[in-house]
Structures are given as structure tokens and as C-alpha cells.
Amino acid sequence: MHAVPEDFLHRPFRRAEALASGITRSVLQGPQFRRVHEAVYCHVAHDPSFADRIAAARLALPPDALTTGITTLQEMGIDHGPRVPLHFVVQGTLHLAVDGIFLHRTVKLPPSVGGSVSTEAAFVAYCAEARLIDAVKVGCELLRLAHLDLHLLDQLLIEEKWRRGVAETTYVLPFLDDRCRSMPEAELLTYVVCAGLPQPEVNSKVELAPGVQVTPDLWWLLFLLAVEYEGSQHQEDRAQYNADIDRYAAYRRHGAAYELVTKERMRTPKTTVRGIHAALVARGYDGPAPDFGARWDALFQPVHRLVRRPHPRGR
Secondary structure, eight states: OOOOOGGGSSSOEEHHHHHHHTOOHHHHTSTTEEEEETTEEEETTOOOOHHHHHHHHHHHSOTTOEEOHHHHHHHTTOOOSOOOSEEEEEESOOOOOOTTEEEEEESSOOOEETTEEOHHHHHHHHHTTSBHHHHHHHHHHHHHTTOOOHHHHHHHHHHTTTSTTHHHHHHHGGGOOTTOSSHHHHHHHHHHHHTTOOOOEESOOEEEETTEEEOOSEEEGGGTEEEEEEOTHHHHOHHHHHHHHHHHHHHHHTTOEEEEEETTGGGSHHHHHHHHHHHHHHTTOOSOOOOOSHHHHHTTSBGGGTTTSOOOOOO
């Protein structure tokens, strides 16, 4: 076996770089290395991370190519959407087919930071392809993390109306809410609102009794009802698990009701909403039942199919 320099064991690299270091073509084509893209390789023992795959893509693409859309958002830590293909954008009419990469073309590159389009431009590109519910979840999370500057976003939407995704982003904006503490919470709130149930308070401090404060995910004061989303961390994090037990005990002691919604239950949105409605009814709500009509159906459609339809009333 050829002795491989340490620097080539743990990252993707260009063929020219390897040749310049003394690694021969026959060694590159042998069992120690695998070809990732045209003229881009990595060691067979290296398990590439998401960042490595982006680095390999950059080596295979023109130097001015930028990550865009969901790929840029995933680079920022947004854990949503498929990791393949990677999304890049270039200026001009370049036609280049690279396995595992979707290369978008534009007449003018959007604002960028380093090798990625700006958060605002990435969100616009994402909205061009996403379902409404996914765009809302991602947009709410970007707002919560203070990653999305609404002033810069408005500027982009106004000054570059021709850009792909502008109409879709404009459609999504009324649905966004920065009060949700996670994407599942944003999803749950969107289901409640778009099914026509009463508007809840979101992550507001509630005093159940003097000195007894809780912060429910969703809260209906009139009915003394809380809805709490329980993700996997609520079982895996013992501190969180015990805090949950204390909070639920506080609800019971002070005459408030609570409804738990898990990740598994969220897989059937209508069932989840019906459960919340039943909990509201049990506490005295006598308003309309959930409406699973056109506004609800729109949540599960790609936004680009909705932009020419009447705009459903946002929040």
C-alpha cells in the first residue's frame, strides 16, 4: 500500500492537489481512494460529513458557485429537509451535471456570505420549492434564532421581484410567527390556526396561582387549557423530563387541563387537531369544529401551486 500523507486521509481533495503532493494517478485509481466527483477524491476509510460533501461539491463546481436554498439553511443548523441533492447556484447559463448536486442558474447572484447565499436569499430559494407547511416551519425557526432579517428580506422581495421564489415567499410571510421554540411547535400552531380553532397564546408566562408560573407551548386562558408538544428530548433529557412532571402536576393542582402532543401523533395532523378540539370542548368551548377545507389542504401543497390562488387568511 502506498503511504498516504495525513492531510489526504480526512477530507475531499482535487486530483491535481494529490498529484502535486506525490500521489500518483495509479494510486488514486487504486483501492485506497474513491472518486467523489470528476477529479475529486477522498480516502476510502473517510466517512464524509455533511460539511465534507459540501466541500467536495465546491471542488467540483466553478469557484463562484454558492450553496443556496435548503442546503444553505442546513449549513446554518436548520435540521430539516433532505440532504441530497445539495443545492448550489451559479450566475449565467452554465449546464453542468454533477451527481448529487442540483445546480441552479440565475442571471444575477443574490447577496452572499462566504460561499453561501444570504439567509434571506436562501429562504426565498427554499420557498420556491417547499410545501407551505415546511416553509412556515423553517421560516418560524429562522425568526426564532434571529437568523432571518425581515428588513433585508423585504428589500430583496421589493428590489428583485423577478427572482425565483419571491412570489412564494410573499405568500408564506403572513404565516410566520417568531414565538415558537421549535419547528414542531410552529407546525402545531399552524395546524391549530389553519383549522379555525381559537387563537392560543404562545409560550407566554402563565401564573396559575401566586408564585406558581408555567410557560405552556399553547394556552387558552378562557378554558384554562394548555397544549404541550413533547419531542424526544422530553424523554431523553432527565432534567427536562422531571421539569415536565412538575409542570403537569402544577396544572392539575390548580384546575388547569393539558393536552400532550407527541412527534408520533403529529404524523396524523387531523387527529392531532381533533384531539385539541375535544380538549377545548371538554373545557366549555362551543365554537366551530375544525375546518379541514381549502385553507387546511393548502398547507400540504407546494407554495408555487398556491401563489395564483386566493390568499388564505394568515395569522
